[in-house]
Amino acid sequence: MKELDNRLKAILAEIDCEALADIGCDHGYIGVSALKSGRAKRLIASDISEKSLSKCIRLAASEGLGEKVKFVVSDGFENIRDKVDTAVIAGLGGYEIIKILERAKSLNRVPEKLILCPHQNASELRRYLSGTPVERDYVVRSDLKFYPVIVISGKGERYLETEFGYGKNLPPSTDFTEMLFRRLNVLDERFRERTMPEKVKTEYDEIKELLCRK
Ligand SMILES: C[S@@+](CC[C@H](N)C(=O)[O-])C[C@H]1O[C@@H](n2cnc3c(N)ncnc32)[C@H](O)[C@@H]1O
Numbered sequence: 001m002k003e004l005d006n007r008l009k010a011i012l013a014e015i016d017c018e019a020l021a022d023i024g025c026d027h028g029y030i031g032v033s034a035l036k037s038g039r040a041k042r043l044i045a046s047d048i049s050e051k052s053l054s055k056c057i058r059l060a061a062s063e064g065l066g067e068k069v070k071f072v073v074s075d076g077f078e079n080i081r082d083k084v085d086t087a088v089i090a091g092l093g094g095y096e097i098i099k100i101l102e103r104a105k106s107l108n109r110v111p112e113k114l115i116l117c118p119h120q121n122a123s124e125l126r127r128y129l130s131g132t133p134v135e136r137d138y139v140v141r142s143d144l145k146f147y148p149v150i151v152i153s154g155k156g157e158r159y160l161e162t163e164f165g166y167g168k169n170l171p172p173s174t175d176f177t178e179m180l181f182r183r184l185n186v187l188d189e190r191f192r193e194r195t196m197p198e199k200v201k202t203e204y205d206e207i208k209e210l211l212c213r214k
Contacts, residue, residue, distance in 0.1 A: 001036075003065060004029060007090075007142035009115065013117045017086035021046060021111065023100065024092050028056025031088070039072050044082055046072040051182055065075075076100030077109040086113040094121030098128045113151040122148045126164045128200060133158055137168040139176045146179040158167040165206060182208050 004012060009057050012033050020040035022031030034040035045060070047053040050073050060066045077087075077100065089097050097118055104110045118125050126137070129152065136151040137159075150169050159168070168197050169176040184207050187200060196204060 001029070001031070001059065004033060005142045007049075007149075008139050009035070010138075010140040010147075011088060011090055011115055012037070012039065014149065014151050015086060017084075018042065019044065019082065019084040020143065021077070021080055021082075021084040021087040022047070022056075023074075023087055023089045024052075025056045026052045028059040030090060031035055031069070032059050032065060035060075035068060036063055036191075040086070042070045042082075044072060044080055045069050046080060047074070047075040048075045049163065050110055063105045065158065070079055075103075077104040077107055080109065084111045084201065087111045087210065088115045088117075090115070090117035092122070092130075094118040094125035097125055101128070107156060111196075112153065114150075114151040116152070117147055118150075119147070122150075122167070123164045125150070126159050130159050131142055131165075134170075135170060136170050136197065137169060137172055139165070139167065140173075140178050141175040141178065146175060153197070162206070165203065165209065177211070179212050184211070 008029050015034045019042040019059055020031060020034055021044045023046055025045040028045055031043045031045045035043045045056045053073055054070055057071055060069045070082065074080055089100060097116055132152055133154060133156040135153045135156040138149055139146050140149055158186050187194050187204050
């Protein structure tokens with residue numbers, strides 16, 4: 001198996017469970033690595049796309065783990081009937097993750113622990129989770145991008161209004177500060193010769209405020 005990048009390594013490090021559901025598994029690196037390293041004893045690898053799931057089937061077979069994985073074509077938790085204590089939902093947009101969690105709630109299939117890594121619209125996902133305690137929410141830099149990792153396990157504090165945009169930085173990391181500086185530079189460049197719309201100005205001030213607290 002190829003070496004995991006920082007994003008996948010961070011997600012893997014959050015897994016420590018009996019039964020893991022890797023929702024939207026695609027290539028399968030997360031679930032198969034969890035099984036291989038013993039971080040998960042059992043794995044349900046699922047994807048809405050049969051074609052994507054077949055990549056995971058190939059990876060598990062190449063690692064000699066094919067017999068130990070249950071592969072399920074499923075939209076979110078729809079066809080996942082096994083009891084799992086942890087689920088990873090990574091690489092999907094925030095709105096898609098919200099849809100999956102809402103449906104899981106109505107099916108009574110939300111596991112005790114969720115490891116979420118939205119690729120877009122993370123702030124909308126945080127807003128959706130606003131009534132829920134959050135164990136960890138931090139940023140991980142992988143290649144040239146920054147990804148949020150959100151861990152929900154029944155422990156921790158709820159989001160503050162000021163944390164929806166960029167998260168809790170919990171545990172604190174230099175990746176978080178770097179992400180804020182980058183975003184500030186992007187906005188500086190973009191609005192060098194024109195006035196910032198009110199919404200952008202609010203974001204700009206918010207970032208500055210966060211950086212001042214460092
Ligand atoms: C970009 S890949 C992410 C792969 C891996 N989880 C990761 O983080 O590297 C997104 C995968 O999610 C799957 N997907 C999208 N919507 C889904 C849904 N509602 N339920 C299950 N899988 C979904 C897609 O088919 C695709 O294989």
